[in-house]
Amino acid sequence: NAGVMQNPRHLVRRRGQEARLRCSPMKGHSHVYWYRQLPEEGLKFMVYLQKENIIDESGMPKERFSAEFPKEGPSILRIQQVVRGDSAAYFCASSPPGRGLRRTEAFFGQGTRLTVV
Amino acid sequence: QQPVQSPQAVILREGEDAVINCSSSKALYSVHWYRQKHGEAPVFLMILLKGGEQKGHEKISASFNEKKQQSSLYLTASQLSYSGTYFCGTESQSYSGNTPLVFGKGTRLSVIA
Numbered sequence: 290n291a292g293v294m295q296n297p298r299h300l301v302r303r304r305g306q307e308a309r310l311r312c313s314p315m316k317g318h319s320h321v322y323w324y325r326q327l328p329e330e331g332l333k334f335m336v337y338l339q340k341e342n343i344i345d346e347s348g349m350p351k352e353r354f355s356a357e358f359p360k361e362g363p364s365i366l367r368i369q370q371v372v373r374g375d376s377a378a379y380f381c382a383s384s385p386p387g388r389g390l391r392r393t394e395a396f397f398g399q400g401t402r403l404t405v406v
Numbered sequence: 407q408q409p410v411q412s413p414q415a416v417i418l419r420e421g422e423d424a425v426i427n428c429s430s431s432k433a434l435y436s437v438h439w440y441r442q443k444h445g446e447a448p449v450f451l452m453i454l455l456k457g458g459e460q461k462g463h464e465k466i467s468a469s470f471n472e473k474k475q476q477s478s479l480y481l482t483a484s485q486l487s488y489s490g491t492y493f494c495g496t497e498s499q500s501y502s503g504n505t506p507l508v509f510g511k512g513t514r515l516s517v518i519a
Contacts, residue, residue: 322506331493331511345506393452394438
């Protein structure tokens with residue numbers, strides 16, 4: 290059973306370009322979470338999605354950032370018009386269906402390291 | 407809303423013990439502990455549910471005091487492989503039943519020979 294798959298592992302974008310980060314959850318998992326991690330800092334929650342629904346986006350910046358988790362295919366975190374401050378590691382985690390994370394762990398992907406030049 | 411972890415960093419010699427604390431100002435339903443090595447994904451260690459449960463994982467155990475909204479991670483007889491950054495993730499009580507994990511800033515543990 291493959292784990293949470295994220296791609297690309299490394300992404301370099303020039304300022305003003307768009308970045309698309311993909312996350313395929315573990316088989317059977319219907320909950321996806323995106324986190325951002327700056328060097329030497331903790332994991333900052335961005336958005337929580339279930340299939341075709343955004344459950345909680347309280348951690349998402351109001352502009353330029355969007356996320357989706359379509360019925361078919363991976364979850365996508367999209368950053369438009371990237372700026373240097375967007376450089377970070379972006380981690381995706383997934384968990385099985387049920388009442389969120391109340392009784393089960395979230396499994397993390399290897400992350401996408403975004404560098405904006 | 408972010409849980410507070412202490413200490414921020416600790417250095418141990420092999421075989422020594424350590425305690426990492428995590429506290430929240432909000433009523434918690436569960437606490438999750440993860441370890442992350444440099445450049446890698448966080449790896450799940452254990453989950454503690456409301457009810458003051460104490461869980462164990464080899465020589466790593468944890469407790470959850472729901473009255474104080476605190477959790478502690480206990481590492482005994484530390485090994486070199488324990489080095490990494492430890493994060494606690496907390497889930498607050500919610501009527502909806504769907505809340506994401508909010509993580510602390512982490513505790514950097516270094517075990518030296």
